[in-house]
Amino acid sequence: MAGEDEVSFPVPKSKARQLLSVFFVVALVTGFSFCLFYFNSLGSYVSRCPTYSNGASTEVRTEHEDLHGCASYIRLPGMPLDAKSKNLEQGKCDIFSGSWIGDPSGPVYTNNSCSFIHPHQNCMSNGRPDKEYLYWRWKPYGCNLSAFDSFKFLSSMRDKSWAFIGDSVIRNHIQSMLCHLSKVEEPVEIYHDEPYQCRTWYFVNHNFTLAMIWAPLLVKAENLQDAKLEIQLHLDMLEEKWTAQYCKYDFVIFSGGQWFLRKMVVWKDNAIVGCHNCEDSSIKELGIEYPYRKVLQLTYQFMTSSEHKPLVFFRTWTPDHFEYGEWYSGGICNRTRPYDEGQYTGKPVDHVMRLVELEEFEKAAAMAEEGGARLKLLDTLHLSLLRPDGHPGAYRTLDPFGEGKSTAKVQNDCVHWCLPGPIDTWDELIMKMLVDEGEISYS
Ligand SMILES: *[C@@H]1O[C@H](CO)[C@@H](O)[C@H](O)[C@H]1NC(C)=O
Ligand SMILES: *[C@@H]1O[C@H](CO)[C@@H](O)[C@H](O)[C@H]1NC(C)=O
Ligand SMILES: *[C@@H]1O[C@H](CO)[C@@H](O)[C@H](O)[C@H]1NC(C)=O
Ligand SMILES: *[C@@H]1O[C@H](CO)[C@@H](O)[C@H](O)[C@H]1NC(C)=O
Numbered sequence: 330m331a332g333e334d335e336v337s338f339p340v341p342k343s344k345a346r347q348l349l350s351v352f353f354v355v356a357l358v359t360g361f362s363f364c365l366f367y368f369n370s371l372g373s374y375v376s377r378c379p380t381y382s383n384g385a386s387t388e389v390r391t392e393h394e395d396l397h398g399c400a401s402y403i404r405l406p407g408m409p410l411d412a413k414s415k416n417l418e419q420g421k422c423d424i425f426s427g428s429w430i431g432d433p434s435g436p437v438y439t440n441n442s443c444s445f446i447h448p449h450q451n452c453m454s455n456g457r458p459d460k461e462y463l464y465w466r467w468k469p470y471g472c473n474l475s476a477f478d479s480f481k482f483l484s485s486m487r488d489k490s491w492a493f494i495g496d497s498v499i500r501n502h503i504q505s506m507l508c509h510l511s512k513v514e515e516p517v518e519i520y521h522d523e524p525y526q527c528r529t530w531y532f533v534n535h536n537f538t539l540a541m542i543w544a545p546l547l548v549k550a551e552n553l554q555d556a557k558l559e560i561q562l563h564l565d566m567l568e569e570k571w572t573a574q575y576c577k578y579d580f581v582i583f584s585g586g587q588w589f590l591r592k593m594v595v596w597k598d599n600a601i602v603g604c605h606n607c608e609d610s611s612i613k614e615l616g617i618e619y620p621y622r623k624v625l626q627l628t629y630q631f632m633t634s635s636e637h638k639p640l641v642f643f644r645t646w647t648p649d650h651f652e653y654g655e656w657y658s659g660g661i662c663n664r665t666r667p668y669d670e671g672q673y674t675g676k677p678v679d680h681v682m683r684l685v686e687l688e689e690f691e692k693a694a695a696m697a698e699e700g701g702a703r704l705k706l707l708d709t710l711h712l713s714l715l716r717p718d719g720h721p722g723a724y725r726t727l728d729p730f731g732e733g734k735s736t737a738k739v740q741n742d743c744v745h746w747c748l749p750g751p752i753d754t755w756d757e758l759i760m761k762m763l764v765d766e767g768e769i770s771y772s
Contacts (some may be wrong), residue, residue, distance in 0.1 A: 422472030436749030497504035629693035
């Protein structure tokens with residue numbers, strides 16, 4: 330079967346067909362979801378991001394009893410072998426291996442104190458009734474992760490700037506960052522494009538700039554606005570929205586994401602090299618892995634050869650947690666607490682994309698070391714996999730089960746994350762990495 334050899338983890342032959350159909354389903358789901366989110370951005374994709382100018386305008390569970398017990402540590406492909414015991418033995422902290430532990434102190438901001446939360450991710454305002462999902466913190470094995478220190482972060486970032494490059498999950502993340510930082514200073518928006526996909530905020534008192542740059546596929550691509558259309562993906566042209574601005578930022582965070590699961594025709598040098606799930610059966614099926622790998626390679630090539638050397642974070646794959654179906658088929662995510670280690674290890678697509686990411690990151694990091702570029706892996710997949718309770722689910726809209734509303738028709742979102750919610754931890758991880766890099770000092 331075409332595309333089968335693109336699947337890089339062992340799949341019995343009989344499972345291959347099933348697996349491909351899983352990908353197909355995920356692609357449909359994702360396409361549909363993004364279509365819903367961005368139907369209002371029709372035709373606006375080509376608008377460029379112009380330059381900004383500074384100054385413009387409960388219960389505490391025991392911590393992992395299984396440390397020396399019999400529960401096995403489930404390793405995702407590519408994850409360091411024995412990360413846990415390595416932590417313990419060397420006294421060195423791998424902040425991405427750990428568990429979620431109960432934290433009665435709860436979130437540091439709420440829907441009332443932060444005005445930057447997207448309505449579809451504002452679970453509090455939308456009336457999500459269960460609250461337990463708010464009372465966990467990420468505890469790496471062998472060390473503690475400090476709470477995000479907004480004062481310290483902002484004062485260390487004086488005269489600096491960050492770009493967040495990617496899709497709606499990157500947007501989800503920048504909104505968490507805005508909520509954290511607005512506790513200290515309320516930023517002003519100094520730029521947005523027409524569909525509000527590219528936006529820049531400025532913290533006057535800290536001369537600090539934070540930008541969201543919309544580039545869900547990182548390379549040039551057409552037909553994003555309608556999931557019924559095949560995306561035309563250009564493997565040899567990076568999206569200018571981010572490359573044109575790259576030299577302006579001191580810090581960059583980027584990621585790939587679920588857009589790579591959509592049906593697409595893949596171009597290089599003005600010729601079609603293949604496709605994924607496309608209608609024309611004469612075009613070679615590439616699978617989902619090939620385009621993602623090539624896009625990451627091109628992105629890293631740009632970054633490692635650029636004269637400009639910001640501190641770059643690559644955030645790993647973010648999983649969905651649909652159960653009982655998918656986006657379009659009544660899938661839900663109604664769990665109210667995290668998984669225990671080993672209880673859930675992700676869907677096949679999570680493993681495939683993760684492997685691509687780790688392989689390409691490792692190659693790029695070697696190149697970066699030679700050329701003086703600075704690349705960091707923000708490896709959030711594992712800790713995100715353990716949080717099926719962190720998505721809006723039905724509470725992507727206001728009061729979905731309210732009077733007069735048909736429960737049969739509630740669309741669930743098990744892709745994005747509630748704010749406040751588990752991805753607030755991503756900021757804490759960044760904080761820790763910045764301290765380790767000497768970008769933030771606690772003297
Ligand atoms: C925040 O959520 C609560 C319910 O959890 C709601 O009563 C309140 O009105 C919300 N605030 C805003 C500003 O939406
Ligand atoms: C982590 O914090 C807990 C509670 O404050 C403390 O008991 C423990 O010793 C800390 N662990 C490390 C490795 O610092
Ligand atoms: C703000 O920061 C930029 C560097 O990002 C610097 O060039 C500029 O002089 C700073 N402005 C002020 C008012 O300090
Ligand atoms: C989640 O939904 C499933 C299917 O409708 C149901 O069986 C289950 O009890 C629900 N779980 C919770 C925690 O509500």
